[in-house]
Amino acid sequence: MSLPVIYVENLTRRFGDFVAVDHINFEVNAGEVVGYLGPNGSGKTTTIRMLLGLLEPSEGEATVLGFDAFRQSEEVRKRVGYMSQKFAIYDDLTTLENLTFYGGVYGVNDKARIQHTLELVGLKGHENTLTRDMSTGWRQRLSLGIALVHEPKLLFLDEPTSGVDPTARRAFWDLIYELAEGGVTILVTTHYMDEAEYCERVGVMRDGKLLAMDTPTNLKKSIITGDVWEVYAHPLEQGLEILSAMPGVERVGLAGDHLRVISSKVGKTAMKGLLSREGLSVEKIERGEPTLEDVFLALAR
């Protein structure tokens, strides 16, 4: 079977005059982990809602696991899992009770399968913990468990790691890879570019349009055509202003304790000269490597 798991053609959604999703096209293949990025309000969640059959497209079509996402939404929802931005779990129920409840919603009453799901997301031993007493990281695992209890072939994760610390995020991504190895296809939205690096392919949305979708490596190559420079100069804030106004500089951003400059025209000597003339102390300027954050900022501005 080589049919794509998600096939989207000219998919469009309007709310009144506002075009939330504007003629997007993409495909996702079985077992892929695809990241879906974009600023708040760029149309990511609306896309997912159409793929889940919760919203009718204004134009175009979406096929999910071979079914028409809107007209056959029941068939789709039986086979896909969805973990939303706001974890919908009941605070006054335990882990097991939440999972059993949601399993019931999907028609899963098999106790063994619920136990298996608990184990999969690493919550075994915490069956009787009230979810209100759990940390964000654990609540997130439970929420993933809920999305997985009916063994979906395709998983939509909408900002699953918002507010979760690095260790818990690492564990979460290990789990995502385990699922993908087991043949589950995953579409995940995130605001964190280090996580986007984990994905095999990444799409970037802005103002309802899908601007690009490719591997992180190819995106960096095709979008960041200038050189990346790491500029260590003090005071930083003044450096930011001076370099932003420098002709030939494409973008300047803050990166930790230094500035990142992207330019295909301006080099080290020119920047150093200008900053020194303006009275800044220049510690060093060195070559950097493009990151997905650079790609995002280049496309999203």
Added chain:
Amino acid sequence: MTNYLVQASNLQKHFGDTHAVNGVDLNIGSGEIYGLVGSDGAGKTTTIRLLVGALLPDKGDVTICGYDLRKQTELARSTIGYLSQRFSMYEDLTVLENIRFFAEIRGLSSTEWLPRSMEILEFVGLDKFKDRRAGQLSGGMKQKLGLASALVTRPRLLLLDEPTTGVDPVTRQDFWQLVIKLVSQPAIANPKSQIQNHESNGVSVIISTPYMDEASRCHRVGFMKKGKIIAEDTPSNLRAHLNGRVLELRGNPINILRHVAHQDEDVEDVAAFGDKLHVRVRAGKSSLIMKRLPKEIESAGGELTELRAIPTTLEDVFIALSEDQ
């Protein structure tokens, strides 16, 4: 008299049996951006609440701008701006009305708050939206309104508890530019500083965050674990501990690479990044492993196309510190 704007010594706070904060010392200089990081439940938010004076410590002292938080509570608090994890705003009030509300609670008179609010709104870029209802603002704009509300009293110390959770990179860049501007141009926060109790004029920021790219924007970072700060330094010094110990691998199939790396006894951590792996190795074992891995992968039926040491990130440091006992 020291130059520290914030001094905390041996801060302790229990909740029942939980030692939420267990002996924290902090010395924050004027003009410093200090990042507080650590896992869920490490004590970051409790520490910030103790510094704001929202919680009383069981033990320990806090001095802010020379004022003892316990004995000169009101004076100390008057120097603080605080943005909590879920800062509250009135969705049916306008932007300006929200700021007015915060200003008046803090005792600013109408001749003070109005010019001050306009100045702050311009600074955060919300001046054009002053009459828009807060409920109709985008996520990024709400966050700027929260920051503006915290700045209206001209604080010397800004405490930010996970201010950027769920915010996209463009908005986060804007937010950080504001924070850095505040620190480098104290005139914005304090054009006519009335605080005589402290010699210099810089604004300091303490920010907690689960995101390491943000932590790396701070001047110094404190890593909390079980109520203690177990490591504290500049981001580059923290990263230096792991220099040469993070390797990047590419090849086919990636699963074999991963399993082989996992099994090597000198490998501490393996993380997949799409089509590549990042592997953290034991101190002093890098060159050994770089010779050994290609052979191990080949004999397992895999093909290694790239193997190199890469610059370490604060994320690597975080993971390593979390695992250490």
